[in-house]
Every structure is written in structure tokens, then in C-alpha cells.
Amino acid sequence: MNTLESIHARHSCRAFTNQLPSNEDLQAIARAAIAAPSAMNRQPWQVIVLTNQELIGELEAEGMKNLAALPDKSIYERIQSRGGRLYYNAPCMMLIPVKSADDRSELLDCGIITENIALSATSLGIDTLICGLAAFSFSGEKGVSFKKRLCFQEGYDLGIAVLLGYAAQSGGTPHEPDENKITWID
Numbered sequence: 731m732n733t734l735e736s737i738h739a740r741h742s743c744r745a746f747t748n749q750l751p752s753n754e755d756l757q758a759i760a761r762a763a764i765a766a767p768s769a770m771n772r773q774p775w776q777v778i779v780l781t782n783q784e785l786i787g788e789l790e791a792e793g794m795k796n797l798a799a800l801p802d803k804s805i806y807e808r809i810q811s812r813g814g815r816l817y818y819n820a821p822c823m824m825l826i827p828v829k830s831a832d833d834r835s836e837l838l839d840c841g842i843i844t845e846n847i848a849l850s851a852t853s854l855g856i857d858t859l860i861c862g863l864a865a866f867s868f869s870g871e872k873g874v875s876f877k878k879r880l881c882f883q884e885g886y887d888l889g890i891a892v893l894l895g896y897a898a899q900s901g902g903t904p905h906e907p908d909e910n911k912i913t914w915i916d
């Protein structure tokens with residue numbers, strides 16, 4: 731699959747099988763991630779490839795607990811209506827801690843590395859879900875200990891996570907692109 735084909739084939743997967751992508755593929759995706767450009771080449775990220783199912787389960791339980799404790803229950807209820815799984819049974823997560831989640835260019839860098847992961851995975855036939863809600867696994871009392879167990883560097887916070895694996899049902903499609911978002915000025 732070439733780059734344009736990967737861009738148009740990528741879509742969010744919200745039901746994964748237990749099948750773990752090969753180590754070779756995960757290494758290729760992690761290398762594609764760190765090939766991403768960054769402002770002033772600061773590379774203000776880490777890429778943590780997590781395949782430990784027990785730890786993914788702990789992160790998921792903590793994330794759901796923290797979402798349930800929010801005054802606004804709408805996100806929690808949305809996930810419950812989709813089966814109650816924040817991580818949709820994904821066998822692998824790539825977590826992207828960034829140096830300072832408050833800095834605009836570092837957040838842009840985080841977005842670019844995320845898309846490198848999603849597109850390289852798609853090109854290898856691996857399904858993905860970009861998961862901003864993963865931040866809720868770190869927002870409560872267990873956040874510090876999770877960061878330690880996951881080898882976050884000092885001063886790094888979770889920017890985003892990408893779930894990877896194989897879709898339980900084939901045939902998922904991307905959102906319908908809105909052509910009105912494009913303006914031509916000749």
C-alpha cells in the first residue's frame with residue numbers, strides 16, 4: 731500500500747481480536763514513529779510499545795474509573811454504550827509521552843508522530859485507533875505509578891496513545907471527507 735492508499739484506508743477500529751501484530755511489524759511501526767519531523771528537531775517524545783495484557787487491563791480499568799468520576803458523564807456513557815472498553819480489547823498500545831503537553835509545537839509534534847504510527851500500521855494491514863482518552867488512565871491517583879512502570883522520562887506526560895491490532899470485523903470505513911474544507915484560490 732502506498733502512502734496515499736494508506737491515508738484513505740486508515741479508519742478507527744473499535745473492536746480488536748486478541749491477535750498481536752508480529753514483533754517485526756511493531757518494530758517497523760515504532761521506527762516509522764521516530765522518523766517523524768519535529769519542531770527544531772527536538773523529538774520531544776517517547777514511544778512506549780506496550781503488549782503486556784495485564785497492564786493494558788489495569789490502565790483501562792483506571793481510565794474507566796476516572797471517566798466515571800467526572801461530573802459530566804457523557805464520555806463514560808458513550809464508551810459504555812460501545813461495550814464499556816476504553817481500549818477495545820487491543821493487544822498493543824503505543825503510548826506517546828511528550829515533554830510538556832502544554833507546549834503547542836510539542837503537541838503538534840505529538841500529532842505528527844501519531845499519524846506516522848497510524849499510517850505505517852495501515853500500510854502493514856494493521857488496524858488502529860488513536861486514543862486521546864488514554865490520558866484518563868493517568869489522571870487519577872495511579873497516574874504517577876503508571877508513568878513509572880511504563881518508563882516515562884522525568885517531566886513527560888502522556889500526549890496520546892494509539893491502539894494497534896486486527897479488527898474483529900472487517901469492512902470498517904473511514905469518515906466521509908468533507909470536500910468543503912478545501913479552498914482553492916487561483
Ligand SMILES: Cc1cc2nc3c(=O)[nH]c(=O)nc-3n(C[C@H](O)[C@H](O)[C@H](O)COP(=O)(O)O)c2cc1C
Nearest residue numbers: 740741742744859860861862863864890903904905
Ligand atoms: C487526537 C485524536 C484523539 C482521539 N481519541 C479517541 C478516543 O479516545 N477514543 C475513540 O474511540 N476515538 C478517538 N479518536 C478517533 C476519532 O473519533 C476518529 O478519528 C474520527 O471519528 C474519524 O473517524 P476515522 O478515524 O474512522 O476516520 C481520536 C482521534 C484523534 C485524531
